Structures are given as structure tokens and as C-alpha cells.
Amino acid sequence: MKAGVIGIGDMGSGLARNLIKAGLETWGIDLLPKRMAAFGDLGGHPADCVAEVGAHADVVFVMVMNGDQAKSVILGPDGLQGSMKPGGVVLLTATIKPREAREIGAALDGSGLHLIDSPVSGGYPGAQSGTLTLIAAGEDAAFARAAPAMEAVSSVIHRVGTKPGDGQTVKACLQSLIGAQFSATFEAAALAAKAGVPGEVILNVFSTSSAGCGIVNNALQKIIDRQFEGTGSHINTMHKDLTISMGLGEELGVPLHTAAAAMQVFHAGRTRYPDGDNWVCTRVIEDIVGAELHRNSAKKTR
Incomplete structure (x- = not known):
């Protein structure tokens, strides 16, 4: 072959x-x-x-x-x-x-x-x-x-x-879930940063909890090590995928409240940091709250 x-x-x-x-x-x-x-x-x-x-x-x-x-x-x-x-x-x-x-x-x-x-x-x-x-x-x-x-x-x-079309339909459903997992992880990371909790503590707890999964664990690792570009997961791709999920929901008359919120998080991330990868959305929230989540610390930026 x-x-x-x-x-x-x-x-x-x-x-x-x-x-x-x-x-x-x-x-x-x-x-x-x-x-x-x-x-x-x-x-x-x-x-x-x-x-x-x-x-x-x-x-x-x-x-x-x-x-x-x-x-x-x-x-x-x-x-x-x-x-x-x-x-x-x-x-x-x-x-x-x-x-x-x-x-x-x-x-x-x-x-x-x-x-x-x-x-x-x-x-x-x-x-x-x-x-x-x-x-x-x-x-x-x-x-x-x-x-x-x-x-x-x-x-x-x-x-x-x-x-x-059958495969793409299932993928659109999957991406609506993954988008929500991403956006919740970004928000939790910014919350921890503002509260002064070191990133490694958050990663250790989250990864061994019922919320731990490949999506959450990988995103947190990238966030706390400040790896926002060049990791192979450019934000444009997930933004595009969520657009497809939202379009399917519109076509079928299915409300996608959580996916819609995730879409806006990714839209903000892509607008503010167009060269970034998925996890760069966290920086948008960090910019608002004035704190960054690092592996060994939570750093205040103002």
C-alpha cells in the first residue's frame, strides 16, 4: 500500500x-x-x-x-x-x-x-x-x-x-464538550492565580480528582509553564471547531449555552493573542485580574 x-x-x-x-x-x-x-x-x-x-x-x-x-x-x-x-x-x-x-x-x-x-x-x-x-x-x-x-x-x-457527514457530526458534538472543558480550566487557573495558589498545587489536585482528564491536565501544564505558543495546538483550530459546533446547534435548533460561552472565550483569546495556542485564552483572564499562574507561584502583575 x-x-x-x-x-x-x-x-x-x-x-x-x-x-x-x-x-x-x-x-x-x-x-x-x-x-x-x-x-x-x-x-x-x-x-x-x-x-x-x-x-x-x-x-x-x-x-x-x-x-x-x-x-x-x-x-x-x-x-x-x-x-x-x-x-x-x-x-x-x-x-x-x-x-x-x-x-x-x-x-x-x-x-x-x-x-x-x-x-x-x-x-x-x-x-x-x-x-x-x-x-x-x-x-x-x-x-x-x-x-x-x-x-x-x-x-x-x-x-x-x-x-x-456522520463523522463530522460526532466530532462537532465532541468539540462542544472539549471547548467547555478548556474554558472552565482557563477560568479555574486564573482564579487560583488571583487567590495566590501555586500552579503545581492546582495541577496535582486537579489531575488526581474526578475532574482530571487529558484535556484539563495538558492545558494546566502548558499554563503553569507559560507555554502559550508553538505547542502544536494553535487557537485558530479550536476556534474554527467551535464555530462548526455552534453552527450545527443553530441548524438543529439545539441551545448550546456552555459551548457558546467557550466560543466567546476562544474568540477573545484569538483576538488578543492571534499567534497563541489554546491555553493563551488564560492570559486574557489573567490580564483582567492582574495575576498569573506559574508552576511554583502565583504572580501578581499589578
């Missing part, structure tokens, strides 16, 4: 790393030359265009930022639809609107290509370590063909449906 990766950023580079590690010949492309160079250093085959990836690969992971980009690389004039061999599998691992995934699936109908709608969870650490959770929807034939590639990048594969 030969694999392909479209988008070799924080997440796509992890996909590529683990596909190569599993022994799959892997082709890839990204808009940034430095990412292409790093991909080549891993043992990947840098391509000149999306069509070249499609021409070489049996299974292609599409890890782009939004639905318009996904449509372009899959359905565009130089996209995967026109370059992959019949029987090939497109793995839509980007998080996009469910409606957009359905539109892509409809456009591929009759093309001879399979589509697995499979957004992922696990973030940068999961992508790099090959332990992502795949939230996958597709037909049996597609899963059977893509299994070696999917297993190379994940530790858990959930089959959540058979139709395009």
Missing part, C-alpha cells in the same frame, strides 16, 4: 511520520517549503501538486484547515478525484462542517473512489505518537482497504456511521 497526506502541518506531519514508520511509501504536499523539507527528512516523497499525490497513493489523508480547502484538494481540477485510481480511498481527517462532508461525498458518488469521513481527536501529541482517535464513517469496503493506513496513525478507530 502507498499512502498520501495533503497538509503536513502540526497534525499532518504526525500522520506522515507514523505512516512512514509503519513501512508505507508515503507521498505528501504542503504549502510551506519548510514543512515539505521536514517531510522529506522523515523519508517521505514530497510532491509538486495534489494530483501527484493522488497518482501515487492508494489511500490519501486530507488534513487541511476548512471545508473550502478540502473541496479544492479532493474535487478541484487538479485534485484527488481526477488523479487517484479507482478503488482508492480518501480519508477526510480534517474537521469541517457536516454539510460540507456530505457535499464532498455526493460529488464523489460514481467516481470509483471511496470516502471515509474521519475527523480525529488527540491533538498534536496523538498525531505525533500515532495514538489518535479516528471518528470514522464509511462503507465496509473502504474500511477494509484503508485499514493498514488507519491503524498506523491511531490507537482507537470508532465506526460512527456509514455516510459522509
Whole structure:
């Protein structure tokens, strides 16, 4: 089997790393030359265009930022639809609107290509370590063909449906919860800072309590060590995902009060610190209260 990766950023580079590690010949492309160079250093085959990836690969992971980009690389004039061999599998691992995934699936109908709608969870650490959770929807034939590639990048594969859009719908529900967990963690960290509690105390207690989980623990570690940029979890991605969750709620008439509050926290964080990662939202609240949470202290800033 030969694999392909479209988008070799924080997440796509992890996909590529683990596909190569599993022994799959892997082709890839990204808009940034430095990412292409790093991909080549891993043992990947840098391509000149999306069509070249499609021409070489049996299974292609599409890890782009939004639905318009996904449509372009899959359905565009130089996209995967026109370059992959019949029987090939497109793995839509980007998080996009469910409606957009359905539109892509409809456009591929009759093309001879399979589509697995499979957004992922696990973030940068999961992508790099090959332990992502795949939230996958597709037909049996597609899963059977893509299994070696999917297993190379994940530790858990959930089959959540058979139709395009099913995976994205489950991911939108998940992100509404994760957004709320993030925003509550940011607020609790700022509360501790203002109260004068050292960050390590908060981390130790939270991580061993019923509230402790990967989301909370990782966010707190980044906050108390003041790691707000370059951690592989840029704020734009979660902001975009929450926009999708809110849009689905609007479409279905479901009130999402807590997710809406989280959306505003991330909106404020992205506006104030546009180059930051998710945890930088804490700094917005810290700026308001005049205190910062550090590992060994709570530092007053005014």
C-alpha cells in the first residue's frame, strides 16, 4: 500500500511520520517549503501538486484547515478525484462542517473512489505518537482497504456511521464538550492565580480528582509553564471547531449555552493573542485580574 497526506502541518506531519514508520511509501504536499523539507527528512516523497499525490497513493489523508480547502484538494481540477485510481480511498481527517462532508461525498458518488469521513481527536501529541482517535464513517469496503493506513496513525478507530457527514457530526458534538472543558480550566487557573495558589498545587489536585482528564491536565501544564505558543495546538483550530459546533446547534435548533460561552472565550483569546495556542485564552483572564499562574507561584502583575 502507498499512502498520501495533503497538509503536513502540526497534525499532518504526525500522520506522515507514523505512516512512514509503519513501512508505507508515503507521498505528501504542503504549502510551506519548510514543512515539505521536514517531510522529506522523515523519508517521505514530497510532491509538486495534489494530483501527484493522488497518482501515487492508494489511500490519501486530507488534513487541511476548512471545508473550502478540502473541496479544492479532493474535487478541484487538479485534485484527488481526477488523479487517484479507482478503488482508492480518501480519508477526510480534517474537521469541517457536516454539510460540507456530505457535499464532498455526493460529488464523489460514481467516481470509483471511496470516502471515509474521519475527523480525529488527540491533538498534536496523538498525531505525533500515532495514538489518535479516528471518528470514522464509511462503507465496509473502504474500511477494509484503508485499514493498514488507519491503524498506523491511531490507537482507537470508532465506526460512527456509514455516510459522509456522520463523522463530522460526532466530532462537532465532541468539540462542544472539549471547548467547555478548556474554558472552565482557563477560568479555574486564573482564579487560583488571583487567590495566590501555586500552579503545581492546582495541577496535582486537579489531575488526581474526578475532574482530571487529558484535556484539563495538558492545558494546566502548558499554563503553569507559560507555554502559550508553538505547542502544536494553535487557537485558530479550536476556534474554527467551535464555530462548526455552534453552527450545527443553530441548524438543529439545539441551545448550546456552555459551548457558546467557550466560543466567546476562544474568540477573545484569538483576538488578543492571534499567534497563541489554546491555553493563551488564560492570559486574557489573567490580564483582567492582574495575576498569573506559574508552576511554583502565583504572580501578581499589578
